[in-house]
Amino acid sequence: MFKLFLYVKIIDGVEIMLIAVLSMIIILIDQLSKFFIRSNFHQFERLSIVGDYLHITFIKNRGAAFGILKGQRSFFILITVFFLIFIIYIYQSELKQTPAVKTAIVFLLGGSISNLIDRLLLHYVTDFIAFNLFDFYQLPVINIADVFIFYGVLILIYKLLFSVD
Numbered sequence: 001m002f003k004l005f006l007y008v009k010i011i012d013g014v015e016i017m018l019i020a021v022l023s024m025i026i027i028l029i030d031q032l033s034k035f036f037i038r039s040n041f042h043q044f045e046r047l048s049i050v051g052d053y054l055h056i057t058f059i060k061n062r063g064a065a066f067g068i069l070k071g072q073r074s075f076f077i078l079i080t081v082f083f084l085i086f087i088i089y090i091y092q093s094e095l096k097q098t099p100a101v102k103t104a105i106v107f108l109l110g111g112s113i114s115n116l117i118d119r120l121l122l123h124y125v126t127d128f129i130a131f132n133l134f135d136f137y138q139l140p141v142i143n144i145a146d147v148f149i150f151y152g153v154l155i156l157i158y159k160l161l162f163s164v165d
Contacts, residue, residue, distance in 0.1 A: 015102070019091075019102065019105060019106055019109070022106045022110070023106050023109040023110040023113065024110070025110070026106070026107065026109075026110025026111060026114065026144075026145070026148050027110050027113055027114045027117070027145075029144060030110070030111070030114040030115075030143060030144040030145040030148075031114055031117065033128075033143070033144050034118065034126035034128070034143060034144075037056070037058050037126060037128045038058065038126055041056065041057075041058035041128070042058065043058050043059065043060055044057065044058065044059070045057070045058055046130075052132050053131065053132050053133075054129075054130070054131055054132075055130050055132075056128050056129065056130070057128060057130045057141055058126070058127075058128050059126075059127040059128065059141045060122075060124040060125075060126065061124055061125045061126070061127045061141070062123070062124045062125075063076075064076070073119055073123055076119055077116065077119055077120065080112055080115070080116045080119070081116075083108075083112055084109070084112055084113070084116075087105055087108045087109055087112070090105060090156070091105050098159060098163075100155050100158075100159055101155070101156065101159055103152075103155060104151075104152040104153075104155035104156045104159070105152070106152075107148040107149065107151050107152030107155070108148070108149060108152035108153070108156075110145070110148055111144075111145035111146065111147075111148035111149035111152065112145070112149060114144075114145040115143070115145045115146070115149075125143065126143060127140075127141040127142055127143050127146070128141065128143060129141065129142050129143060129144075129147075130142075
């Protein structure tokens with residue numbers, strides 16, 4: 001995706017349109033995957049994919065990772081709105097000049113908006129991807145939007161720490 005932004009010039013809002021379209025594709029993929037899980041699994045139902053290390057488990061997450069701050073829907077909606085404003089600020093800042101940062105912005109917008117849609121419409125976020133590490137540690141159950149958010153944050157941190165001016 002980085003290379004895609006190398007070829008896009010800021011002509012008549014093409015870059016903004018590309019960011020919007022790519023973010024909508026992430027939202028669509030995430031929402032379709034969540035719809036599939038809600039339609040085909042009961043809550044807490046488990047389907048093993050790779051032994052005990054990777055499985056599908058439908059969780060209605062009303063909090064953050066590990067269910068922290070469960071039931072604080074308004075708080076998470078407010079935090080997400082502030083986060084989206086921050087992403088827009090990053091886009092308008094000097095950081096936006098690199099294709100990597102533009103890619104991070106797409107990942108963050110798509111993932112954040114998709115989880116916000118869940119919170120607004122369902123009052124929970126649909127999580128379903130579960131990893132166990134070495135039979136002794138289970139990571140929080142996540143969804144595709146969370147993966148995009150994670151990589152978006154990782155790209156931004158990398159660019160902030162290792163960018164050469």
